[in-house]
Amino acid sequence: MKVINLHQPFEQNKIPAGKVxxxxxxxxxxxRGHQAVIAKARQRANELKLPLAVLTYDHHPSIVYTTTNQQQTYLSTLPRKLELLEQQGVDLTYVVSFTSALSELAPQQFVDDYLVRFHVAAAVAGFDHTYGPKETATMDKLIGYAQGRFEVIVVDSANDENIKISSTRIRETLDDGQIIAANKLFGYQYQTTGLVVHGEARGRTLGFPTANIDWPINEQIPHIGVYTVQLKIGDHWYNGMASIGHNVTFGDARPKTLEINLFDFNQAIYGENVVVRWISWLRDEVKYTTVENLVLQLKQDEIDSRTIFKNQK
Structure with missing residues (x-):
């Protein structure tokens, strides 16, 4: 998949010749909602014997439009999004930097400056997609802005249990720790990234050594709790279980950490860039009265996780 990064205003010589x-x-x-849009576009591209292109952005438009004290987090950072788009069979992705200059374009100007200059034969998007002010830059108005220069295809909502599949819904599901439900909406098992760093090494004294994962602040991780996970180190995936929480058994007001215990694994992996694949929620974080009770629970967590992996196979 070819990736072209653009900034407003962009140079026409960056755009390949030929319709898309x-x-x-x-x-x-x-x-899955996005996948339905891309699948519809792929279908039309195949019919017209044209490449399939995607127009997306490097960061969320809300950064330009709103003021907030909260860190913007993503279900897929840009590298991960590009990886997923390539898996969907996209041939070319335009990554546009969403800036104030871009946000000030009127809908007609956006269509003229971007869609027309991209040599678009057909533009495909979800029914609620906007490309400017939500009052005027709607999909039902895009036909007028197109002025017959390209086809407009609107994709209906993709639903699960009669409710629209959306990024907002998935965020709420992750915030509730409902990994299996989130993965169903994704259409794949959710992944985050991180770096293995030194921790307190307490897990080793308990018989459950853990890899402490320093995760990027712009990636959304699931709710506090214990999960069945896989960890990718290099080219290999390893089964294990993860704890997101504050280690409340060992004191109050502790920092939030992500620690992963890998099964049948005994290697030093400090400094490794890793990928976490979230499989299933096991339980909430609990403050135990004794370390012995915590160890008993960890043993049960391992049994439960191994059973989950066995049943998946």
Missing amino acids: VLAMGFFDGVH
Whole structure:
């Protein structure tokens, strides 16, 4: 998949010649709703014998439009989003930097400056996609802005249990720790990244050594609790269980950490860039009265996790 990064205003010589079918969206998470849009675009591209292109953005538009004290987090950072788009069979992705200059474009100007200059034969997006002010830059108005220069294809909502699949819904599901439900909405098992760093090494004294994961602040991790996970180190995936929490058994007001115990594993992996694949929620974080009770629970967590992996196979 070819990736072209653009900044407003962009130079026309960066745009390949030839018509394309273009899917539009921010595509955070590239979940099943997004996949439906891309699949529709792929279908039309195949019919027209044209490449499939995607128009997306390097960060969320809300950064330009709103003021907030909260860190913006993503279901898929840009590298992960590009990886997922390539898995969907996209040939070309335009990554546009969402800036104040871009946000000030009127809908007609955006269509003229971007869609037309991208040589779009057909533009495809979800029914609620906007490309400017939500009052005027709607999909039902895009046909007028197109002025017959390209086809407009609107994709209906993709639903699960009669509720729209959306990035917002998935975020709420992750915030509740409902990993299996979130993975169903994603259409794949959720992944985050991180760096293995030194921790307190307490897990080793308990018989459950852990890899402490320093995760990027712009990636959304699930709710506090204990989970069945896999960890990718290099090219290999290893089964294990993860704890997100504050280690409340050992004191109050402790920092939030992500620690992963890998099964049948005994290697030093400090400094490794890793990927966490979230499989299933096991339980909430609990403050135990004794270390012995914590160890008993960890043994049960391992039994439960191994059973989950066995049943998956």
